[in-house]
């Protein structure tokens with residue numbers, strides 16, 4: 001059994017991960033952390049009755065008391081790097097889904113893994129469909145370089161654009177380079193009307209109750225458009241990817257960035 005702890009235990013993803021890890025035959029929930037912990041039993045949190053694992057409020061303490069091998073982090077952009085540093089320095093391998101991690105942060109995680117001879121897996125999106133959407137987008141951009149991305153999420157999301165949208169733009173830009181899109185003389189009558197920009201790609205963010213996590217990548221060509229869309233209609237969509245990462249992180253080599261790199 002691989003010993004797993006979860007950071008962000010009271011959150012939407014944290015609870016789903018605890019439920020999935022608890023059910024998995026190769027994984028065992030040994031610890032959990034949330035900033036505003038009232039030391040609830042994890043079993044009560046996920047509706048299976050007490051399992052004798054409580055939610056702590058300090059990561060270093062929980063690591064020293066529960067000896068996890070893997071830390072799953074679904075917290076918040078301002079918390080995630082602190083948690084990664086603590087985990088790697090303590091010999092615990094992070095599996096990270098929290099977004100808002102910059103390119104410089106990724107390089108820091110890579111260096112920390114080298115320094116402490118540890119491993120980590122960081123993925124902007126753990127759902128298979130989203131990974132395929134990103135891979136297809138790169139292929140389509142070879143033929144349709146003009147593209148805009150619209151991501152749609154629940155209205156409690158803290159960051160915009162989503163980590164997935166930024167990663168999609170990065171991957172497309174690596175394929176086609178920087179490309180000025182639209183009319184050079186265009187004017188925004190209201191600020192932000194044309195969305196955020198990455199390498200000439202416009203990114204639009206929709207936030208509404210009722211949504212979970214969705215993205216459209218729309219390509220335009222001569223007399224035609226091509227749109228691909230992925231919908232996570234529940235957070236279960238992320239669980240196979242998270243469980244796979246928990247099982248692989250102990251044996252990968254240093255940092256792995258992106259779920260596609262551990263899917264065979």
Ligand SMILES: NC(=O)C1=CN([C@@H]2O[C@H](COP(=O)(O)OP(=O)(O)OC[C@H]3O[C@@H](n4cnc5c(N)ncnc54)[C@H](OP(=O)(O)O)[C@@H]3O)[C@@H](O)[C@H]2O)C=CC1
Nearest residue numbers: 008010011012013034035074075079097098099124125126
């Ligand atoms: N890679 C992927 O596939 C996916 C990534 N995500 C990302 O995961 C992150 C979490 O999403 P979601 O579960 O919806 O968010 P939630 O706000 O529902 O949950 C986050 C939880 O983490 C807690 N928290 C904040 N800081 C800390 C800390 N330092 N230590 C421990 N716990 C902390 C929050 O507490 P409090 O509310 O009191 O601040 C909250 O309970 C986001 O960045 C989101 O973008 C989400 C889905 C899929």
Ligand SMILES: O=C(O)C1=N[C@H](C(=O)O)C[C@H](O)C1
Nearest residue numbers: 099124125157162163164213
């Ligand atoms: O906050 C979310 O919900 C999600 N966050 C990730 C992102 O920002 O891309 C992954 C998924 O879109 C759900």
